[in-house]
Amino acid sequence: MMIKSQILDNKTARGLPWVVAIAFFMQSLDGTILNTALPAMARDLNEDPLRMQGVIIAYMLTVALLIPASGWIADRFGTKKIFFSAIVLFSFGSLLCALSNSLDMLIGARVVQGLGGALMLPVGRLVVLRAYPRSELVRIMGFITIPGLLGPLIGPTMGGWMVQYLTWHWIFLINLPVGLVGCYAAFKFIPDLRGKQKSRFDSLGFVLFGAAMLLITIAMEGLGELHLPHLRVMLLLFAGMACLIAYWLRAGRVANPLFSPSLFNTRTFAIGLFGNLFARLGSGALPFLVPLLLQVALGYSPSQAGMSMLPLAAAAILAKSLARPIIDRLGYRLVLTANTLALGIMLASIGLVSEQTPYWLLLALLAILGAINSLQFTAMNAVTLIDLDDENASSGNSLLSVVGQLSLSLGVACAGALLGGFSADVGNATQATVLSAFQLTFLSVGVMTIFAAAIFSLLSEHDGRMMVQD
CATH class of the missing domain: 1.20.1250.20 (MFS general substrate transporter like domains)
Structure with missing residues (x-):
């Protein structure tokens, strides 16, 4: 192509x-x-x-x-x-x-x-x-x-x-x-780049899709930070899903929908988009959970917790420079499948951290996690967009941004709900029980992330490699 x-x-x-x-x-x-x-x-x-x-x-x-x-x-x-x-x-x-x-x-x-x-x-x-x-x-x-x-x-x-x-x-x-x-x-x-053809804006599709994103996002936040009653969360979630289904049923019958179902005819886009949605559960929970673990469960001061995150950031930056040669050599399928498994395992391993964990080992775990997470973002975004032609680039890119926003809210909400649930299960909130709740939460988030590897395994060995330059 x-x-x-x-x-x-x-x-x-x-x-x-x-x-x-x-x-x-x-x-x-x-x-x-x-x-x-x-x-x-x-x-x-x-x-x-x-x-x-x-x-x-x-x-x-x-x-x-x-x-x-x-x-x-x-x-x-x-x-x-x-x-x-x-x-x-x-x-x-x-x-x-x-x-x-x-x-x-x-x-x-x-x-x-x-x-x-x-x-x-x-x-x-x-x-x-x-x-x-x-x-x-x-x-x-x-x-x-x-x-x-x-x-x-x-x-x-x-x-x-x-x-x-x-x-x-x-x-x-x-x-x-x-x-x-x-x-x-x-x-x-x-x-100043523009689309080749001026299309009519899909107003009804925008209302349906926008309502779906609003309702689902509020439901996810209600499960986490807003602490809404579960019945209200379920009603919001079902209403959002109904709007989303109505949008996609309509999109297949109109000339210029907001997001065309034909986008999913591009295999790499479809796999990359769904892989993004589920793999970002762990990535989205990471900035929320780690600072809380360090301060609430391990007793770090805010400045100590901030300094402890520096290896994660430094490793993430280094991994960006290595992403292209790694992907060029191994291909998207192997990189994303193996890296998603590694991301889930590393997230689960943070659940083994306790007061007895040597500080150097904690920093090493965070550095490895930062590098893996950085490579994950780069490879996921690239494989999702790489095979889209100019006609679908704008629509596909916007849909990827929507999924990113939704999965971030979902990751934080899931982490918050798991943490709250495990905290309630262990009873009195002592230092040991709070740490146990964090450990179980990291283990659960890690396992959920591992399942996303099955989506990326559907890529072929040659996906993303056959690119024709100008």
């Missing part, structure tokens, strides 16, 4: 990955730095800390709702204009957050942030997908996702430091200088 790419001058080809990486970093950092500051924000705004979940949910739901439309918006108005606007919206929303003097104003500002955040990730990846030949996809995707791995690792520590020594407003103000650099770089380096 002939897959074309845009021709870039050398200056743009070198600068473009940096621009997309900056945007990824802004979004991933903001998603984790906020959690540490919520109690301080509640005190300053004279609110109950339990009500502050709306600050997180407003952003999450805005992103979940808008991502499905990101591909059509980029095709209609051009990637340069939309990517630039996304950074402006995100930065402006950050400024409004910092200026907020009430919870309602803060929630409204987070919606503005979410409008920008929903466009930055999928449109940035779409630019890369269209601008470079498929043979470069692994290398470029590996580079631009490094900041996305760093954000969840340094976010909680940075948020705690800012709240302690400055004020909570700085967790939003820090986005402004990064946003200014991003706006300049986007204007200078992002090419």
